[in-house]
Amino acid sequence: MSVFALPVLVAVIASVVYLVRNKDPRKRGRFLRSAGLVLLGLFTLFFALFAIGETFSDPGGWAAAGYIAMWLVPLAAVAALAWFRPGLATVVLAALLIGLLGIQIWAAISPDRWSSYEDSHGPIRTIITFAIAAPLVVCRSNS
Numbered sequence: 001m002s003v004f005a006l007p008v009l010v011a012v013i014a015s016v017v018y019l020v021r022n023k024d025p026r027k028r029g030r031f032l033r034s035a036g037l038v039l040l041g042l043f044t045l046f047f048a049l050f051a052i053g054e055t056f057s058d059p060g061g062w063a064a065a066g067y068i069a070m071w072l073v074p075l076a077a078v079a080a081l082a083w084f085r086p087g088l089a090t091v092v093l094a095a096l097l098i099g100l101l102g103i104q105i106w107a108a109i110s111p112d113r114w115s116s117y118e119d120s121h122g123p124i125r126t127i128i129t130f131a132i133a134a135p136l137v138v139c140r141s142n143s
Helices: 005-021 024-056 061-084 086-109 111-120 122-141
Strands: none
Touching: 005 024, 024 061, 024 122, 061 086, 061 122, 086 111, 086 122, 111 122
């Protein structure tokens, strides 16, 4: 059994008990929204640490710091926009998702060219998806 299996199991059981005992829809909604935000925060933290560790292990040095800043600064800026101006952030995130959809279509049409491009530049689609996903949920949880 994994080290994380027992805490996850306890959290799931406690959440189900809370939701079954509490019949007020507003309290349930707040609880589920908070739980989603916590889960996304843990996922974001895990993936960010993984991406930072991989970046510093492969190119290393100032190049790694530049690569990390290329996704961390936009993520922080859009997350701040989503927190303080959720209406404007919805439009910005929709435009970013349309751009990501265009990249995914390009990768589906020409998988060999995209694969060779990602082999030389890194997992661009994964990092872009990650940099959009966290602010998207912050925007949804704040509205």
